[in-house]
Amino acid sequence: MGLAERRKTLGYSQEKLAGLLGVDRTTVGRWESGRIEPQPPQRRGLAIALEVSLQDLDALLTELRATGQQSSDHPSAGDPDEMIRREFLRILTVSGALTALPVDGAEALTDGVLRGMPADFERMNSHLWQVYQLARSKGSVYPVIRDQLTTLNEALAVSRGSSRLLLSAAADLFQMAGEVAFDGNRYTDAAASYSLAASVSKDAGAYDLWACALVRHAYVDMSEQRYRQAAQMLGAAERLAGRGDSDLSTRHWVASVQAEAYAGLGDLTACERALDQAEKVRDLTADSTNGGWLRFDGTRLAEERGARYVQLGRLDLAEATLKTALAQTALASGQSYRRRGAVLTSLAAIGAKRRDPDQVLAYGREAVSLARASASGYVARRLQALCDEFGPLSRDHRVAELGAEIATLSTP
Incomplete structure (x- = not known):
């Protein structure tokens, strides 16, 4: 049975399934024809909607690949x-x-x-x-x-x-x-x-521009939990930033992102050392960023530090830091929905690790609202990772409902 057959068995049209998943109808059609595959964050919601396990969904996708149809990694000549x-x-x-x-x-x-x-x-x-x-x-x-x-x-x-x-x-x-x-x-x-x-x-x-491109590329690796590869990429970025303009904040941004890679590797000492290096951005002048490809000015360090502590399981250090960051990302101050949504998701993750459903719901619901308002795939992806932390909390019907809402978020 293919994706289309499974959809029809459940009585869904392409439009209905697309609406449940927050994608365009043509996207569902391309999935079913094998021209593209759903991205990893989309698969959980698709499996839930089709009432199959992730393993069964992978089997359906493998069957489509076996037909020799085109994958999303190989765009057509007209793309x-x-x-x-x-x-x-x-x-x-x-x-x-x-x-x-x-x-x-x-x-x-x-x-x-x-x-x-x-x-x-x-x-x-x-x-x-x-x-x-x-x-x-x-x-x-x-x-x-x-x-x-x-x-x-x-x-x-x-x-x-x-x-x-x-x-x-x-x-x-x-x-x-x-x-x-x-x-x-x-x-x-x-x-x-x-x-x-x-x-x-x-x-x-352009060494600073070059280093920033590598930093952004490292985020792709980290989004797929390939922290060792990200650390290698960031090591190269660090060397390039060292050859760039010392008046710019490039090397401090590199250090901030290195902290995330080290946290993913479970290295608290290296993570904190990198965060301390990133904090030195405050010693630079107001001209250390350009407002474009280089925007790191240290204003997000509290939320970054809090998120790293969550990664490392140091909830005692994380919560106070993140609450400070949440105050800094108040919507009244004009900060981005994406940024506030990330902080809220980290606080919800702390609640999940503590098995505290009320904390999960308080922060998770607001993060879902922001993800919908902004259509941010980044916040949606963070929330879908949060679902993996629910564990026994999933038996609480309120948490289960939150998980169902998260599964329908758009990750285009």
């Missing part, structure tokens, strides 16, 4: 994101050849084509990061990012002397595209965007 990446790589190859040509030859090839101004791209990118940061739904920013990448491709195709500045602008945009994909739990697209950002940053000689 717009893949086309942008291919065109970008083609332009890098051509522009490299142009720089090797005599001036007259290069000008002949680019005659009549408008040249892009690097400063304009830098200003536009800075504006896009501000829009991204304020947007409740991060995916809403992506069409603008795509348009900007297309325009930048055209400029790179004809650039010569200013290519390094344009490459930096491109690396910046690919990091932003990766952030949108990561927030939507599209890990393959996120990793591809971060890898491209790192490669282009290298060509631009």
Whole structure:
């Protein structure tokens, strides 16, 4: 029996199943045809909706793969994101050849084509990061990012002397595209965007930008609990940041994310050492961030430290730290839904570890509301991981209802 047959057996239309899972009807159709697979955070909700175990769901997906149909890791030739990446790589190859040509030859090839101004791209990118940061739904920013990448491709195709500045602008945009994909739990697209950002940053000689691309790539590894691989990636980022601008906060952000990897490895000493290094960001000037691809200013360190203590099982240290962070992320202060949702989920996780259903419900319900309001796949993924902590609490009907709500959250 395939996915479609199981859905029909339960009397669901594609529209009904899509509504239960918070995805588009076409997504269900693509699952059933084998063109894409549900992401790991989506599988739990799909298994619940189809009334099968995760093992049975995996068997159904394996059967679809065996038919030879296309997987989501291999986009079709018409996939717009893949086309942008291919065109970008083609332009890098051509522009490299142009720089090797005599001036007259290069000008002949680019005659009549408008040249892009690097400063304009830098200003536009800075504006896009501000829009991204304020947007409740991060995916809403992506069409603008795509348009900007297309325009930048055209400029790179004809650039010569200013290519390094344009490459930096491109690396910046690919990091932003990766952030949108990561927030939507599209890990393959996120990793591809971060890898491209790192490669282009290298060509631009932009060490801080390069290090930040590696940090973001490490988050993909950690989202799949590959902490050792993340630690290796962050070690490389640390070395790159050491060659960058000492007035920027890059190396302190690297340390903050290293703390998460060390917590995942169960190393409290290394985790706290990294957090202490991250705290030194407070010694820098107000110009240590750019509000775009580098935004680490230490304001989130309380919630980061609290979340790390939860990872390590040090609930005594975690709760007080997280409550301080929660006050700092009050919605009245204009902080992001995603950030507050993450803190609430960590506090709910403490309740789950203590077998305290009231604490789980108090914080978990608010986090669910924020995940719905923001359509954040990141918060939804954190909440779905919380369900794994419920254990015996799942016998409490209120906690079971919360788990059912979490299972229907959208993880696009």
